[in-house]
Amino acid sequence: MQFNKPKDLNELLENLSISQKKNYFLAGGTDINVQIKKEFIKDGNFYYINEIDELNGIKRKNEKVHVGALTTYRELLESDTISEHFPFLQRSLTNFASPLLTTMATIGGNIANGSPTNDVTPPLLVLDAELELISVAGIRNVSLTSFFTGYKKSLLKKDEIIKGVVLSIQAENGYETLYKKVGARKTLTIAKVALAGLKKIKEGKIDEIKLAVGSLNEYPRRLDKLEEYLNNIMIRDINKNTIDEILSKEITPISDLRSDKEYRYRVCLNLILSFLGINH
Amino acid sequence: MxxxxxxxxxxxxxxxxxxxxxxxxxxxxxxxxxxxxxxxxxxxxxxxxxxxxxxxxxxxxxxxxxxxxxxxxVEGLSKTKLGKMLIDCFDETNAVQCGFCFPGFFVSTYYYLLNDGDNDLEKIKKALSGNICRCTGYQRIFDSVKIACARKKVGE
The missing domain is CATH 3.10.20.30 (Beta-grasp domain)
Structure with a gap:
């Protein structure tokens, strides 16, 4: 394994553009150290990026907030900008990891690692977050909804890294919110089911709804078809069976050591019904 | 390097x-x-x-x-004034059994006392949620942390 410590972002990107091997990145290290321990990482180019300033910090630019990929969960939890504009996101973060991991764990690492159970993606999906991807060719913005393409697969090219997450400061404005992570215990648990939701309801009618799930597909995703059905519907006209039918096509839970697929499906359905104020 | x-x-x-x-x-x-x-x-x-x-x-x-x-x-922190007070608190409630997890509990509690120190059980639980003890159960640990929070306040 070849170890590199690029002095800045340019040097890192240049290295990546000529790299022939698989690239690994050490940011906060909370996940990759587990992979090293389990000997999942054998050969490749290893880059220490945790001190690259251009990838760090929470900055407001006009109507957007840029969260650098290296921003830690502790920094997000303690940030005034986040608590002012994204209280829902900040509350969601209290369900992640443990106080010992939030010190080091980064938002970019959580996303780039691409686990189907990663905690931060469902709330970011309902906030219509964008990712800034950077390479020597420049920066491109992609919506988080299109970023993941399969199990631990994404749009990231081999010479590209996540520079940061971009959120509109209006993203949470006027919505009722829900973030629910279901696991075997409260802290330090891997989600069996995660649901993030935003909704606006006026006079018994759903004006707008956004729903995203984690741990139920190959990657966390928005429930587009269900949103389509629910948008602009009177709550009293909602048909539980229709929700069930649409949901069964949008999520593909599996049975594994943490839970079984029937449980996961039922819990997801019930959480959605609860969020809509419907008895299950 | x-x-x-x-x-x-x-x-x-x-x-x-x-x-x-x-x-x-x-x-x-x-x-x-x-x-x-x-x-x-x-x-x-x-x-x-x-x-x-x-x-x-x-x-x-x-x-x-x-x-x-x-x-x-834990070696450094236990020699400070706050660290010594904390050891006494763990001692008084018999919070430690086998002791293997305890340096971790000690450091997490030390951080909590220094940065928050509120006597609220839910906050204490959250602060120690990254530490696992497999023998005593947590009640005595929480009891001692509560005592430590109260003493730290008096000390201030």
């Missing part, structure tokens, strides 16, 4: 592989055996230390992360 950092208040320089775990550096290079390895995956908290004043699981921190930073372990 050469790693320079402050260990329990002392400046140190170490020749180390960049990915060597802080946990191993503490135990092998400095013989600080208070910091324990249990799960080695960041889930149990037995290896908790403070890195630049913030709690981390040292099994997931690498030598290169530590360069230029401040590391405080």
């Amino acid at each position: 050469k790693i320079r950092f402050t260990l329990n208040g002392k400046n140190v320089v170490l020749e180390s592989a960049p990915l060597k775990r802080l946990l191993d550096i503490l135990r092998e290079d400095y013989h600080l055996f208070g910091t324990k390895e249990s799960c080695g995956e960041g889930e149990c908290g037995a290896c908790t230390v403070l890195l630049d004043g913030k709690p981390v699981t040292s099994c997931l921190v690498n030598a290169i992360h530590v360069n230029g930073k401040k590391v405080d372990t």
